[in-house]
Every structure is written in structure tokens, then in C-alpha cells.
Amino acid sequence: LSGALTEDEFKPLRLMNGVYLQLHAYMLRVAIPYGTLSSRQMRVLADIAERWDRGYGHFTTRQNIQFNWPLLVDTPDILAALATADMHAIQTSGNTIRNVTTDHFAGAALDEVTDPRPYAEWIRQWSTDHPEFQFLPRKFKIAISAGAVDRAVIKAHDIGLRLVQSGDEIAFDIYVGGGLGRTPVVGKRLFRGVPTAALLPHLEAILSIYNLAGRRDNKYKARIKILLQAMGEESFTAAVNDVLPSVSAAFSAKALKPLQDIMDQFSVPDFPERDTEPYLNQIDTVPAFRSWVEQNVSPHKQECYASVTVSLKAHGKTPGDASAQQMRCLADIAEQYGLNELRVSHEQNIVLPHVAQADLPEVYQRLRAAQLATANVGLLSDLIACPGMDYCALATARSIPIAQRLSQRYQAREQALGPLKIKISGCINACGHHHIGDIGILGLDKAGVENYQLTLGGRGGLAAKLGDKMGPGFSEDDLLLAIDRMLDTFLVLRLSSSETFAATVERVGTEPFRAALYEVRNAA
Incomplete structure (x- = not known):
């Protein structure tokens, strides 16, 4: 702002803090790790939208939120406000490892082998401010899924991880080189059944090869998918395996200790038993409620509970946008009926992962009052x-x-x-x-x-x-x-x-x- 830095000098600094220059204004992208928010965090996002933007935020396909109209001079204050709720905008842009994304039903899905979010958090901690990977040839995206159905689009990422059951243990299939853009490629499974203890060494080895061999002369050919095509799957896999022993040696058994601590933070919540008769009565007698349940409510691994997808695709509205008032409504509903938890889906909707079926009629009425009860999830307008x-x-x-x-x-x-x-x-x-x-x-x-x-x-x-x-x-x-x-x-x-x-x-x-x-x- 003082003019001490040119735009070229300022650009890498702002990108490291999630600030983009768009057509009409700067844009701030805020990290929402694996798409999980607390009610308090959602309220802070609402406050930012109201105080420093134009009263709304835009939820993205990478489970983050963007503010499209902040003034550059206000950015430090916005980042300070985010910090009060343990949030930030680090690594939401630039040639580094971006937000790790996962299934928006994680921890609630009937078909998952286990909750993938502890592993996503483990990877987030490893990758944040990683000294070797802050200036990669190009941006790098990781997604992780644990269900029989992939709801994280893992094959469209630079690295996609699928949790699988290997005997009594959890293991990982690792897909590499996916991505869309001007050169769309479906990721290839290069490693099967990687044990948990070997996961971070494999990620480090893959990224090390990419960091050394990826192109830096042409940003359109700088993604890992292009390197994989140039080297071939066999040669690329061999190169990773060549460096894996030395990389693994740097990871002691202590590397697993943070994972255990993280898993303790993701313990299964208490699900009190609830009477479902009022819910079933509403299904039978209120057609609009029944339609909403059929379209927007998904089964839960806990009996008598459900996951609610809140559509941000009201007909004729901007997909993924939510007003500050709507964000506060969602925070209140999550606090009262949803164990204080919300998720952002890669399809630009909000999920209440843990709602008792008995509470669904009241949740529906609250959402309806906030114009958030459009029953269209999975249909044409949910685009x-x-x-x-x-x-x-x-x-x-x-x-x-x-x-x-x-x-x-x-x-x-x-x-x-x-x-x-x-x-x-x-x-x-x-x-x-x-x-x-x-x-x-x-x-x-x-x-x-x-x-x-x-x-x-x-x-x-x-x-x-x-x-x-x-x-x-x-x-x-x-x-x-x-x-x-x-x-x-x-x-x-x-x-x-x-x-x-x-x-x-x-x-x-x-x-x-x-x-x-x-x-x-x-x-x-």
C-alpha cells in the first residue's frame, strides 16, 4: 500500500496468504481443512462477510470459502479475525500443497471403512509450512476418501488416497497424476495397500520427485500429471521407490504419535437415543417435508440419525453463495441440532453430518425460513x-x-x-x-x-x-x-x-x- 513493493514483489507475499487479484477487486480464500467447521467458525465467517465484504461468502469445490470484495487494506484485520477462531488463509493459493479435502459425510457414512478426517489432519499438519514444498513447480492438491463410493473425487487430484481394509489394519491405495484443467487426466493407481506407517514417506517421496523433476519453464506443463506422462508410470514409480528408503529413514516411529493424538480428537460423539415417531408422522403428512427428506437427507451409520445436505443452489441463485444471515442460521442449527459441526462439500453445499431424525422437522422449518430448504440435491439445479x-x-x-x-x-x-x-x-x-x-x-x-x-x-x-x-x-x-x-x-x-x-x-x-x-x- 505504501508503494515500497512492486506488484511482482508483492504477488508471492499475497498469494502465500490467500489473496488473489480478480477482475474488480481482491479476493481472499480461507482454508477450511477437509471442509469441517464448528458453529463458532461459521459465525466468524458470517461476521467477515458482513463487515468486510458485501454480506455473503462463496463456498468452493475444494471445501474452502472465498470472499470476493475485501479491500486490500482490510486484509490484516480479516486474517486477525480468522485467527480468533483458529482459522487462516495459508496455502490456499500459490505453488504449494493446498487444502486437503475429503468426503463431506466422513465419520457418518455407512460405507466408510473408517473416518478419513484424522488422516487428512495428519497430512495437513505434515504439509503446512513444509520447508521443501513451499515452491513446487505448480500447485498441488490432495484428496482422501474412505467409502465404497468416492465422494471426494480422488482421481481428479494430484494425489488421491483411498483408505482400504488390509486385514485388521487400515492401508492406502495411492492415485497419482489426476487433474482437470487444459489437460484433463484421470489419476493412476501407482501404489496399493500402503501401510499407515508408510503413508507420509510415500507422499514425501512422490513430492520430492515432482519437486526435482517437474517442469518450471512452462506453467501449463508444470503439474505432476504432465511429469507422470513424460516419465511413464513405471519409471515414475521406480524413481519414487528409489528415494523411499532414505525418505523413510527420516520418519521415525515418532511420526505415528501425532496421528494417535489426532485420532483421539476425532472420537465418535455420543448419539443419544431419540424417539422417531414425530419424524415419521411428518413424513406421512407433510409432502414438502417428505420431498426434502427424500432429496437432501442421507443415511447415517448411527441408527435414528441422518446427514442433512443443505443446498446452496436455490433456483436462480448463484451456486455456492451463502449470505451472512444464512451462515449464522446454519451455525445456530448445527449448535442446537447437529453436534456443533458443519461440513462444506466439494459440490458447493453445506452438510450437517449428525442430526437426529427426531429433529429433522424442526431443522427443515428453520432452513425453510432462511431460504435454505431447496429440495434439489443431486438434481439438475444442484449444479x-x-x-x-x-x-x-x-x-x-x-x-x-x-x-x-x-x-x-x-x-x-x-x-x-x-x-x-x-x-x-x-x-x-x-x-x-x-x-x-x-x-x-x-x-x-x-x-x-x-x-x-x-x-x-x-x-x-x-x-x-x-x-x-x-x-x-x-x-x-x-x-x-x-x-x-x-x-x-x-x-x-x-x-x-x-x-x-x-x-x-x-x-x-x-x-x-x-x-x-x-x-x-x-x-x-
Whole structure:
């Protein structure tokens, strides 16, 4: 601010503290480790939104929150406010190890082998301010999952970890080289059944090879996925195994001691037994409540409890945005009914992981009063969209208006269409994950005009697959007509009302949809 530093000199300093320069203002990205928040922390975020931003925050696909309008002069005060709630913005940007993400139902999911969050915290402590990995060739993202279903998109990360049962012990399958962006790649499983004691040495060895051999001359070819492609899986794995003994020697048995301490902090909470009769009565007598439960409430490993996904995708609104008032409402509900805990999902929603079924009617009413009870989780309007050209200096097209128009356009039809993932990116960096959407939308600049390309048949999860490009792009208005035709084609082709869009595409392929798309163009 005094002018003592040039922008080039200031840039690495601000990035180390999560401060980006966007189109119209600076943006501050706050770390939410593995997406877990307490009620107190959520209230601090609400206070920041109200005092230093424009009254809202934006929850991201990496389980963080962004404030899009802070003044640079206020940043030290914001960071100080975060510190009062044990929060920070360290390593939320820059060429370092970013926030470790995980399953938003961790600790509650029926299908998990164990709660992955202690391991995520262990990795967070190891990676924070790691002296060797603060200036990597490029940013580095790690995700961890413990369920039969991967809800953390581990194959779209530089390193993806899957917890598996190995006899009586927990072990890890390690996927390397995933990522989207301009060169989308599905991560490869390079190591199987790695014992817990060997996990950090493996991560250190992988990152050491990347730090030494990764390209620094071209940022578009600097991610570990490019190095893995250049070296080949066999050579890369051999290089890691070559350094592993020396790396392992630096990790004594003491390295496991913090993990045990961390696990003690993640002990299973008490779940008092509750009467479910009022809940069942509401299911039977209140259709709107029943619809919300069917769409937004997930089973819990503890009988008579549930996990609630709070949609931040009200029809016509910006995906992932929550007002300060809504954040406080969520904090209050979590404190009163949810064991004081909230989660941010990579799909830009908020989760109350531990709610007694008996409390669901009251939780629903509280959410409804705050305009947070949209019953659309997993449906078309529960779409992912990056900030796009409304905020981002890198964007080549708008994402948010497309998301808003789509969610309003299909509001009346989305139940009939069933589960459907639409993901929208405003440039080839793919922050909206369009490559792994049932329908992916990529916004580009074509001679000064926004142009939207479509992909079809992508998916995350353990069977991750990149979507197929459909062909030339569409203007905004033609895009809506094209999606109309794709959805109409799906309704004709599906075998029954229970067959999902993804299953239909998997069965018949993309060609019938491609033909339908370009009928729109020819008609236009």
C-alpha cells in the first residue's frame, strides 16, 4: 500500500496468504481443512462477510470459502479475525500443497471403512509450512476418501488416497497424476495397500520427485500429471521407490504419535437415543417435508440419525453463495441440532453430518425460513459453476448466469429428469469440473463472443471418466436450446423412469445426443 513493493514483489507475499487479484477487486480464500467447521467458525465467517465484504461468502469445490470484495487494506484485520477462531488463509493459493479435502459425510457414512478426517489432519499438519514444498513447480492438491463410493473425487487430484481394509489394519491405495484443467487426466493407481506407517514417506517421496523433476519453464506443463506422462508410470514409480528408503529413514516411529493424538480428537460423539415417531408422522403428512427428506437427507451409520445436505443452489441463485444471515442460521442449527459441526462439500453445499431424525422437522422449518430448504440435491439445479467472468481475471465466459438460467428453466422438470450432474467452467482451467459432469459446459471466447462447448458422459468416483466433446460450441441462447434437445433425447431413450441420465449415456453412447445437438444448430 505504501508503494515500497512492486506488484511482482508483492504477488508471492499475497498469494502465500490467500489473496488473489480478480477482475474488480481482491479476493481472499480461507482454508477450511477437509471442509469441517464448528458453529463458532461459521459465525466468524458470517461476521467477515458482513463487515468486510458485501454480506455473503462463496463456498468452493475444494471445501474452502472465498470472499470476493475485501479491500486490500482490510486484509490484516480479516486474517486477525480468522485467527480468533483458529482459522487462516495459508496455502490456499500459490505453488504449494493446498487444502486437503475429503468426503463431506466422513465419520457418518455407512460405507466408510473408517473416518478419513484424522488422516487428512495428519497430512495437513505434515504439509503446512513444509520447508521443501513451499515452491513446487505448480500447485498441488490432495484428496482422501474412505467409502465404497468416492465422494471426494480422488482421481481428479494430484494425489488421491483411498483408505482400504488390509486385514485388521487400515492401508492406502495411492492415485497419482489426476487433474482437470487444459489437460484433463484421470489419476493412476501407482501404489496399493500402503501401510499407515508408510503413508507420509510415500507422499514425501512422490513430492520430492515432482519437486526435482517437474517442469518450471512452462506453467501449463508444470503439474505432476504432465511429469507422470513424460516419465511413464513405471519409471515414475521406480524413481519414487528409489528415494523411499532414505525418505523413510527420516520418519521415525515418532511420526505415528501425532496421528494417535489426532485420532483421539476425532472420537465418535455420543448419539443419544431419540424417539422417531414425530419424524415419521411428518413424513406421512407433510409432502414438502417428505420431498426434502427424500432429496437432501442421507443415511447415517448411527441408527435414528441422518446427514442433512443443505443446498446452496436455490433456483436462480448463484451456486455456492451463502449470505451472512444464512451462515449464522446454519451455525445456530448445527449448535442446537447437529453436534456443533458443519461440513462444506466439494459440490458447493453445506452438510450437517449428525442430526437426529427426531429433529429433522424442526431443522427443515428453520432452513425453510432462511431460504435454505431447496429440495434439489443431486438434481439438475444442484449444479457446479465457477465464478466465471463475473469475477475471475482468467475467465473467457460467464458461468453464473448460465447456471442461474438453467436452474430456473428446468425447475419444473428436474424431478422427472432424475439425478443429473451439470458442471460449468468459464475457461479451460476447469474450476467448474466440466470434464466430469454428466453434462459439462465450457465457456470460451470466440472472436469476442461467449461460446459454450459441451461434453457428455463424464463422471467422478472410482470409475472416473472424462466426458466426450460434442463438437462446435453454442451461443448462450442456442446452448439452452441444445440442452433442451439433449434432455428430450434422454427422456425418449431411457428404458424407464428409474434409469438415470448417466446410465442412459453409458448404455447408448453419445452419438444419439450429438445428433440431437446439431439438429438445433441446423434449425437455427
